[in-house]
Structures are given as structure tokens and as C-alpha cells.
Amino acid sequence: MARYIFITGGVVSSLGKGLASAALGAALQARGYKVRLRKLDPYLNVDPGTMSPYQHGECYVTDDGAETDLDLGHYERFTGRPANKQDNITTGRIYQDIIAKERRGDYLGGTVQVIPHVTDAIKNFVLDGNEDYDFVLCEIGGTVGDIEGLPFFEAIRQLGNDLPRGQAVYIHLTLLPYIASAGEMKTKPTQHSVKELRSIGIQPDILMVRCDRQIPENERRKLSQFCNVREEAVIPAYDAKSIYEVPLTYHKEGLDTQVLDAFGITGAPAPDLSRWEKIVESLFSPEGEVTIAIVGKYTVLKDAYKSLIEALVxxxxxxxxxxxxxxxxxxxxxxxxxxxxxxxxxxxLVPGGFGERGSEGKIAAAHYARVNKIPYFGICFGMQMAVVEAARNMAGIRDASSTEFGPTDEPVVGLMTEWTRGNEKEQRHAEGNLGGTMRLGAYEAALEAGSKIAEIYGSTEISERHRHRYEVNISYREKLEQAGLKFAGTSPDGVLPETVEIVGHPWFIGVQYHPELKSRPFEPHPLFSSFVGAARDNSRLV
Structure with a gap:
């Protein structure tokens, strides 16, 4: 039977609950256990699909087409287990399902309430489909005390009683600030956070404290006494130079050992963290450096490109x-x-994005890379703008544009209205809803034998994750290929362009999909490996 670990946060947001969950999952996995990670988000949006990256950071996409929280990217990168639609739930999705049931009459005239209906829906989500796992880690978004998070905290409190004794462990992550003027670390924020958590019926078994320096023994003892947590279960969560160092530092501080102790598990195998040690050694002892320019429109918030950053790493x-x-x-x-x-x-590198703002700048970046023979990687929108640039300046189609920016006589990029998933046809309309209506999830593509991208993949058949509403217009293929822009990959039916490349350029590739979503530290995506390799070669020529 699966054991459940609930990870909550306090004091402030953005302390790294997602990373802590992923790192703990990796440490347990290194001991030979099978783990699953799930994210419970209290906001009312059904999913992050329509949320601005400035609000929420990256929208992560799974193979089955779910638009999810960016923490699921951490889960996949650290454990290698592909996430799916059942690994992320929001208040909006829960209420959407409950209201649909109420309208159908499923509740037989009963009053629909937060308790038990909402909390039961949350519990069902947490418990569903875990038969094959040893540990299920559930991260609750936000911080303790947030009004929208109360149903989630109540649900996991109930689960502590519903599950057999010893099958649930609670971890609370807080901030331990250092006040320079006083020369002290202050435990009060953590004390108040735990007090708030205990007031709703949850006693943490393990306390993780984010800090930028070692915790003095007095402060650690104080946290133990005032928070009712064993002293050895007060785990420092130090700042790290790389996120891939975190599984090692957490293990060193005893996090996974304390989790096993809390479950009463003895005689567990020692973790094999050798691959993490190799990754860290590679990161901290590089043989050289390269500089990649990311030309985007959300550059003030790096979380908007989280998977992209990690794929480049x-x-x-x-x-x-x-x-x-x-x-x-x-x-x-x-x-x-x-x-x-x-x-x-x-x-x-020109990444994905939406809307006209900044599009001409991305076209200019593609032009500069093409003319000056600098390795160029266009992803999704970045591919589309590279095609528009090639249409204007290589094929002589001066008015080439995208219908995303308004009516145009030369729609080199246009709105998709239908496409095929498996044996089924999917259709969309320009006036339809925005949420969940893009081409989402994993789709197969056929690469042309002998093309550069097929050489990089070592295959002519691939599957990659998509998230887009507009597509390069296949009717311009002949003109563009005559000008030197090769359509090296298409959907299996040949209707939708998937990849383009410039003939004779050292490395100029555009892809309609998002390869960064499938890159892992132990299995770097071949396109990112090849692109960084081309940049390395370019640095030697400069």
C-alpha cells in the first residue's frame, strides 16, 4: 500500500516546495522505491493555460495534453517519471466537476458544501491510481493560512485519519531569516507558521527550514521545542549553487532518513546517489563556457522559461x-x-510566446543569426518568426506575416482549425474559448531522411509535446524550399510543418513543438545537446 507524504509551506511563497518535493522523490527513488508526485493548487483557474507567465511562470505540458503547474517539470526532471493530467489539480477544476455533478442532479437534492463535497473530491484525487507506488508525494501550493488553501489543508488533515496508522507524514517548509542588524537567525516566523498549521489540526512530522547559513544549535533546539518536532527532524534547506545539488544536500542533512523513520521503516537500502554526484561534478567543473542569447518577451521573469533554462543546462x-x-x-x-x-x-534562441508584441524583434534576431551564420534555435513561435523572416528576405514575400497579428494577404503562419490526433480529427474555431483549445500534448512527427534534424535525433520518427494555436502554412512550402528553407519534418499526414532548417547554415533549426519539456539532466534532449555543441564550436571560431 502506498504511503503518503504531504508537503506544505509557510511564512512566504516561492521557498521551493516543488524543488523540495522533487529532490525528496529523487532521494527515495535512489533507495529503490517507486515514487509519484502530485501538485494541489488552490487557485480558482481550471489550469494555468490562460494565465500570464508574469502571473504564474511557465505553463508545463504533459504527454497527455494537460496544462499544469511548472513544478511538474521539476518532478519529471528529477525522477524521470512522466507526469499526466492526474498529477495536478486546482480548486477551479474541482469546483467545475462538482458544479457539473450538481447540475446533473448527482447529489439527489442535497446541499453541496465545502465539507464534505470539496474535501472528498480532493481526497479522491490524492488517493486515485497509486496502487503501483511505494510513496506518493503531494505538494500543496501557496502557504498555510491562505483562505483559498483551507479546503486542501482540511482534506489532507482528514487523510491523516482516514489512512491506516503510520501511512501519512507531514513536512512543513518555512523560512528562517537572518537579520543582519541583530546578527541573529529568527525562529518566530517558523513558530507562527507551525502554530497556524497546528490550529487547523496538522502537526508536522518534519520541519524543513530555508536558510542561507548554518543553524546554530540553540535555534535548532528552539524550533524543535516550540514546533513540537524532534530535533533531528529539523532539516536545514540551504541555498544551493545548482538545483541538481539539492538531492545530495537534503540526503546529507538526513531528510530521506527522517521520512523513513517517521513511517517506521527500518532496514531500508542505502541510496545510490552516484548519478547525482556525476551531474554536480560536471556542472561545477566545466571544460569551457558558451553564451546563449535568449530573445523573448517575458525575460524579466525567468520562471516563464524554466524548462528552457534547465534544458540548456x-x-x-x-x-x-x-x-x-x-x-x-x-x-x-x-x-x-x-x-x-x-x-x-x-x-x-528564440522561445515560444503569444501575441504580436516583440514579434518584429524576434524576426530581427532570426535574420541576424541566419546572415551571420550563428547557431539559431527557434522553438514554437521562434520557428514561426524564423519562417516569416525567411519568407520576407529569402523568398521575396515582403508582406509575409501571421494571422495571429491580424488580417494579412500573405498568411505564412495561420490559425489551425483542425488536425489529427491518432484516428480522431480535432477542430477549433477562432471565436472559441482560449482555455484548453490549443494543440496540446505529444504528437508524432516524420523527419526527412538525410536532414540535419533527423541526423541529430538518429531517427526519422519522433514524438514531442506541443502547445500552440497557430501553424506554419504548408502551402508556402515550395516557395520557401526553393529559397533555401527546408521543411525537414511534418506531421505524419504531411499537413502540418513540424521542423525547418536552413540549408548550408552551420546550425539553424526551428521546431513547432517544445523539446525542452522532455529534457532531463541524465538524458539531455538531443536538440539541446546539438545546439549547445554548435555554440561551443562557434565559440572556438570567434
Whole structure:
């Protein structure tokens, strides 16, 4: 029977509950256990699909097409287990299901209430489908005391009683600030956070405290006494130079050991963390450096590109180099000469995005990379803008544009209205809802034998995750290929362009999908490995 670990947070948000959950999962996995991680988000949105990256950071997409919280990316990268629609739930999705049932009459005229209906729905979500796992880790978003989080805290409190004795453990992550003027670490924020948690009926078994320095013995003892947690179960969560160091540091501080102790598990196998040690050694002892320019529109919030950043790190690991990122707001190139910003970089990457703002700047970045033979990687929108640039400047289609920006006589990029998933046809309309209506999840693609991208993959058949509403117009293929832009990959039926590349360029590839979502530190995505490798070669030529 699966055992359940509930991870909550207090004091402030963004302390790293998702990373702590992923690292603990990795440590338990290193001991030979099968783990599953789930995220419970208290906000009212059904999913993050319509939320601005400035509000929520990256929207992570799973193989089965779920638009989820970015923490699921951490879960996948650290454990290698593919997440799915059943690994992320929101208040909005719960209420959506409950109201649909009420409208159908499923409650037989009964009054629908937060307790038991909402809490039962949360508990059912937590418990469903865990037969094959030893541990299920459930992270509750937000902080204790948030009004929207109360049903989730009540649900996991009830589960502590519903499950057999000893089958649930509670971990609480808090902040232990250092006040420089006083020269002391202050335990009061953590004390108050635990007090709030205990007031709703949850006593943490393990306390994780985020801090930037060692905890003096007095403060650790005080936390133990005032929070009713054994002293050895007060685990320091120090700042780390790399997130991939965290499983090692948490194990060193005894986190996974304390979890097993809390469950009464003895004689557990020692963890094999050797692969994490190799990753950290590679990160901290690179053989060289490369600089990649990321030309985007959400560059002020790096969490908007979380998976992309990590995939580039993975590409660096594969090539033994440190990857330095140069963040450039694409709108800058609509006023400034790109050469002032890009002349010293080794590679240029234009990521996904939505809307017209900054699009001309991304086109300018693609043009600069193409003309100056700098490795270029266009992802989703970045591919579309590279195609528009090629249409304008290589094929002579001066008015080439995207219908995403308004009516155009040359719709080189246009709104998809139908496509095929398996044996079924999916359809969308321009005036339809925005939420959940894109081409989402894993789709197969056929790569042309002999193309550069097929060589990189080592295959002509691939499956990658998508998240987009617009597509390159296949009717322009002949003109563009005559000009030197090769359509190297399409959907299996040949209708939807999936990849393009510039013939004769050292490395110029655009893909309609999001390869960063499938990159792992132990299995860097081949496109990122190849791109960083091309940037490394370019750095040697400069």
C-alpha cells in the first residue's frame, strides 16, 4: 500500500516546495522505491493555460495534453517519471466537476458544501491510481493560512485519519531569516507558521527550514521545542549553487532518513546517489563556457522559461561546458541594431510566446543569426518568426506575416482549425474559448531522411509535446524550399510543418513543438545537446 507524504509551506511563497518535493522523490527513488508526485493548487483557474507567465511562470505540458503547474517539470526532471493530467489539480477544476455533478442532479437534492463535497473530491484525487507506488508525494501550493488553501489543508488533515496508522507524514517548509542588524537567525516566523498549521489540526512530522547559513544549535533546539518536532527532524534547506545539488544536500542533512523513520521503516537500502554526484561534478567543473542569447518577451521573469533554462543546462552537461544566458527583451531589436547585443554570443534562441508584441524583434534576431551564420534555435513561435523572416528576405514575400497579428494577404503562419490526433480529427474555431483549445500534448512527427534534424535525433520518427494555436502554412512550402528553407519534418499526414532548417547554415533549426519539456539532466534532449555543441564550436571560431 502506498504511503503518503504531504508537503506544505509557510511564512512566504516561492521557498521551493516543488524543488523540495522533487529532490525528496529523487532521494527515495535512489533507495529503490517507486515514487509519484502530485501538485494541489488552490487557485480558482481550471489550469494555468490562460494565465500570464508574469502571473504564474511557465505553463508545463504533459504527454497527455494537460496544462499544469511548472513544478511538474521539476518532478519529471528529477525522477524521470512522466507526469499526466492526474498529477495536478486546482480548486477551479474541482469546483467545475462538482458544479457539473450538481447540475446533473448527482447529489439527489442535497446541499453541496465545502465539507464534505470539496474535501472528498480532493481526497479522491490524492488517493486515485497509486496502487503501483511505494510513496506518493503531494505538494500543496501557496502557504498555510491562505483562505483559498483551507479546503486542501482540511482534506489532507482528514487523510491523516482516514489512512491506516503510520501511512501519512507531514513536512512543513518555512523560512528562517537572518537579520543582519541583530546578527541573529529568527525562529518566530517558523513558530507562527507551525502554530497556524497546528490550529487547523496538522502537526508536522518534519520541519524543513530555508536558510542561507548554518543553524546554530540553540535555534535548532528552539524550533524543535516550540514546533513540537524532534530535533533531528529539523532539516536545514540551504541555498544551493545548482538545483541538481539539492538531492545530495537534503540526503546529507538526513531528510530521506527522517521520512523513513517517521513511517517506521527500518532496514531500508542505502541510496545510490552516484548519478547525482556525476551531474554536480560536471556542472561545477566545466571544460569551457558558451553564451546563449535568449530573445523573448517575458525575460524579466525567468520562471516563464524554466524548462528552457534547465534544458540548456542539460545541453551544457552533455558537452562539458557552462552555459551562460544573455537575456534580451525582443522589443529592443525593433529600435536598436541587433549586432550591438548579439555580436559576442555563441548561439541565439528564440522561445515560444503569444501575441504580436516583440514579434518584429524576434524576426530581427532570426535574420541576424541566419546572415551571420550563428547557431539559431527557434522553438514554437521562434520557428514561426524564423519562417516569416525567411519568407520576407529569402523568398521575396515582403508582406509575409501571421494571422495571429491580424488580417494579412500573405498568411505564412495561420490559425489551425483542425488536425489529427491518432484516428480522431480535432477542430477549433477562432471565436472559441482560449482555455484548453490549443494543440496540446505529444504528437508524432516524420523527419526527412538525410536532414540535419533527423541526423541529430538518429531517427526519422519522433514524438514531442506541443502547445500552440497557430501553424506554419504548408502551402508556402515550395516557395520557401526553393529559397533555401527546408521543411525537414511534418506531421505524419504531411499537413502540418513540424521542423525547418536552413540549408548550408552551420546550425539553424526551428521546431513547432517544445523539446525542452522532455529534457532531463541524465538524458539531455538531443536538440539541446546539438545546439549547445554548435555554440561551443562557434565559440572556438570567434
Amino acid at each position: 542539460h545541453g551544457g552537461i552533455a558537452n562539458g561546458v557552462k552555459v551562460n544566458l544573455e537575456w534580451i527583451e525582443s522589443e529592443v531589436f525593433e529600435k536598436e541594431d541587433p549586432s550591438e547585443f548579439l555580436s559576442n554570443v555563441n548561439g541565439i
